[in-house]
Amino acid sequence: MRLRTVLASLTAGLAAAASLTAAGPAHATGARADSACSPTVSLDHFSDALDKTTYDGTFVGNFSALALDTDGSLAALSDRSSLFRLDARTLAPASVVPLADESGAALDSEGLVVDADGTRLITSETEPSIRRYGADGRILDRLPVPAPLLVAPAGRATANQTFEGLTLLPGGRTLLASMEYALSGDSAGIVRLQTWERHRGRFRLAAQYAYRTDPGLGVPEIQALPDGRLLVLERGFTAGVGNTVRLYLADPRHATDTSAVENLTGGSGVRLVGKTLLTDLVTCPSQGATAKQPQPNPLLDNIEGMVVTGYAKGRLKVLLVSDDNQNAVQTTRFYDLRVRVRPLARFVAAG
Template sequence: MRIAIITALAALHIGSVTSIHAADPHGLALSYIGQQILPNETRFNGTAVGGLSSLDYNPRTGRYLAVSDDRSSKNSARFYELSLDLSKFQRSNMPGMAGVVIHAVTVIQQPSGGPFKKNSVDPEGMRFDAARNKIYWSNEGQRGFFGLQHPTVSEMNPDGSHSRDFAVPSYYSPRGASIGIVPGSKGIYDNLAFESLAISDDRRILYTATENGLIQDSPPANAYTGSRARILAFDIASGRPGAEYIYEVDPVATAPALFGPFATNGLTDFLAIGDRQFITIERSYTPDAVIPGNGTGYTVRLYYADARKATDVSGLESIAGRRIEPVRKTLLLDMTELKNTDGSLLDLGNIEGITFGPDFDGKRTLILVADNNFARTQLTQFIALELDPISRLISP
């Protein structure tokens, strides 16, 4: 059964700031503060600054951590520490570095020590646990040209050294054909696995999620049907897996031309905001899409997601043919509707990271980051939104 999504949105323009108000019951307002698009081929300490696939804010330092999804190809797998001055962000699509300062880059180390070998890892999600002074990160794994590799969730120290691994259930591991569509294949699809991480408010649970479903659960999203992704919880103290919930990813937002190129939609990151409640990102991409005012081909939507009444499917290798109550979703913001000061629509990149930021004008903020895939035509982009008020979003 498909999820009923609230799509009745009213767009209000206050000066040059666009506010999108979600329908009841939450009444949350998301206001566009501004953005910064880094110039192409930005470099720091000999590394290519790109592929930024996560973002997490440390209120103690006022700085952010961002992992690069470089598969140790251009440079060693790594993460950056940076600061963002939101007062210098602009409502313009012109590139610039104003307000963005990169302070450090840290190499992610293998369990045995030393950097990962070329094409042996795919870092995607990252969260900093200030209470434990640990960093959690997800490796998407592989199913393709470089063989089959298990998706992993790991813990490391701030210096990048390995601390421990979380126990990912075996049915996530790729088995069968490398292309994943041959009968009998199971586990993750290539490039559609652990993109995201979130830490519960009580700091006891670490969540990850697949971008699309497992092969044995559902096909990948296309222009006509969505995909049944899994949210997986871990007990942080023990590292053991816990509950799992089905999150129904929408179909691709814009259909490609007939016999056209690859198109996708996926759950790329999320934030925990209450008891099994989240703000999620769904990022859709159609290379040949004609999206008015936005030539990037990306559609990005933010959802409120509530898993409290969802079926716990933990331990089930496959949910095919089963009656499952999925996570309930409410559309909060279609980012293709955001406008710049001059009235132009916001150019959207490949948004793959989200975090709460510092207060801005007395209101809570959401900060998002786009992965440029190390391509000249794509964006390394930071976008800032105001939340007003967050308390209306969290249901008791």
């Protein structure tokens, strides 16, 4: 597969986001001079405003993904089969839509993309699957999934370790989903990134790439930048210690198409997606945050969702959210980051 775009090609969602205030959501901490997490990442604000709240009889939390909607609001996906619309300034819920599979059963909904026409592409870890939904929660379509990526015994994936991240590449033609952990038979820490190409309104299976996580970490989210590179969240949890959350810039330009490679091992001759550490969030200033369980930094929690809300000349605004698992010792927390990356004038990826 070959992907071409220019830096000036922005998604409709990012264009809509240009009007978002730099002040961040209400109920957030004020900006502080000691906001630097690393030379390239700063924490502007965090907000616990939605922690342990309800809206229209639905628990607000369990957030696994964020996306910009076509009207500039935030779409927030709960892994308990609910899709919320949030005010982009205040985070206040404005609506909630229940989700289900074709038989009416609940999803383990993890990844979210809002397409240019307002339809929602949503992953479920159960099979795994990707379905297209209307804004009203009605199923419109279901995408094919390669057999090896299915949960065993149908495939080689492990339950609850499949499609977590989902993103649409610039131009809207290529969809990319990230597995959270390795398949059986692949080396530990090597996760597969599967793509689909849009053809006459339908997504068809396309190239696949391999990405190596840091030891013990998985990939809960991935987001495309307007130049075709990827922001990748890596996350892990150690009981009694807490969470590890790292943000990487990944570059798939020279990665091998691994769709025909049965086992990804050290000797497979595969060129992995390149990555550069932007920050380990443990280094961010806590800014008065508190944790309900042991954490190496009280700011940290089970961060799982990410969306780019603004982009200009290598300067990003990135919003993260944690999944509280509806658990008393975890917090639904939003993080407003500023991220700097070196701009690319042109992006070409070949596999």
